[in-house]
Amino acid sequence: MPEERKRSFWDRLFGGNQPSAREERVIEYIIHRLGEGAHLGDVVQEEYVRRNATPLEIEEICADPRLVEAAREHLREDFGSGELDPHRRPR
Numbered sequence: 001m002p003e004e005r006k007r008s009f010w011d012r013l014f015g016g017n018q019p020s021a022r023e024e025r026v027i028e029y030i031i032h033r034l035g036e037g038a039h040l041g042d043v044v045q046e047e048y049v050r051r052n053a054t055p056l057e058i059e060e061i062c063a064d065p066r067l068v069e070a071a072r073e074h075l076r077e078d079f080g081s082g083e084l085d086p087h088r089r090p091r
Contacts (some may be wrong), residue, residue, distance in 0.1 A: 001062065003065065021056065022052060023053070025052065026048075026049055026052045026053045026057070026061075027061070027067070029043075029048055029049065029052075030044070030049065031041050031067075031070070031075075033046070034068060034072075035075045040061075040062060040067070040068060041062070044058045044061060044062060
């Protein structure tokens with residue numbers, strides 16, 4: 001029986017349409033800020049997002065509720081795996 005491959009975070013969020021490196025950085029930034037407790041509407045107004053995402057991309061990000069849920073899931077996975085342990089040395 002073949003082992004089922006675990007889908008990556010980006011596959012789950014975008015259904016196989018891999019974002020560009022620029023889009024990935026913007027989304028990771030947004031997810032990070034959401035994890036800090038910021039509100040999506042405020043984050044997309046921050047200079048980093050405005051400089052690196054088009055107005056249309058920002059509009060699509062705000063209209064996509066999967067992003068916020070993905071941020072929560074991503075953080076749960078990172079905490080559960082120990083990736084965010086401040087005492088752990090980076091790989």
